[in-house]
Amino acid sequence: MMRLRLWRRDLVCQQAVELVSDYLEGTLSRSDRRRYEAHLAGCPHCTEYLAQMRKTIQLTGTLTPDDLTPQMQDDFIALYRQWRADSPTD
């Protein structure tokens, strides 16, 4: 019973926001994960915060590269051709 009480000790929001990344990375200990999820169940703000962190990661992951400028593309093609010309093997 004592152990049960210990790991059910409530998190506060300020602690919960520091656990978000480890939670999403799956690196929280089982007891911390339970405490975090128990906190979420009673806290709409931290639930929203978690959703926002997920969204942030998703948005960052969908950034597509700016295309190369024609000048840069030419530079890289020149770099490649120079290397081909210098390659002793072919």
Added chain:
Amino acid sequence: MDSGTDAQLLTALRAGDERAFVTLVRRHHDAMLRLASSFVPNVAVAEEVVQDTWVGVLRGIDGFEGRSSFRTWLFRILVNRARTTGARERRTIAVGDTEAAVAASRFDGGGSWASPPERWIEEVEDRLEAGKLADFLRTAIDDLPDRQRQVVTLRDIEGLSSEEVCSVLEISESNQRVLLHRGRSRLRQAIETGFGRPS
């Protein structure tokens, strides 16, 4: 040619396919430039580091055995070149434990939200032009402290695993996690500041 995995493009490149080279360059250029910029003093030097990295890739391509992923190999070359370019090489600074994910002033004395997260998910999904959001995010990423920017770029833009990021940047798993947590937390805050509405 714009599709295809890095491994397929690498095979084509080995066979002398110039378009495969350009496709690989195009695919990784942004992340490489962003990463290089976090080590050197200006964009011009960062661009040189990126070009130099591709020269290294071409020279080393026959020796690359695929034990690591192409991206890990590519970014390791980049980081090595950027570090030896060295103008802004600094000693490793310990990851301090002072930066909070959310400013302390937003919580009350008991640690509960006093000023809860403003809502923005619907706003950015429904009402914001995708290009505008992308520009906003790029700026926010560029504004991150160097080490956070390095980890966020590799993990969240390029999609490397945490192990790969540790290998590329030569940092410990725990440092990687802390830097990622702080970087992502700052980005979330930037979006909230830019687009949030009080709930």
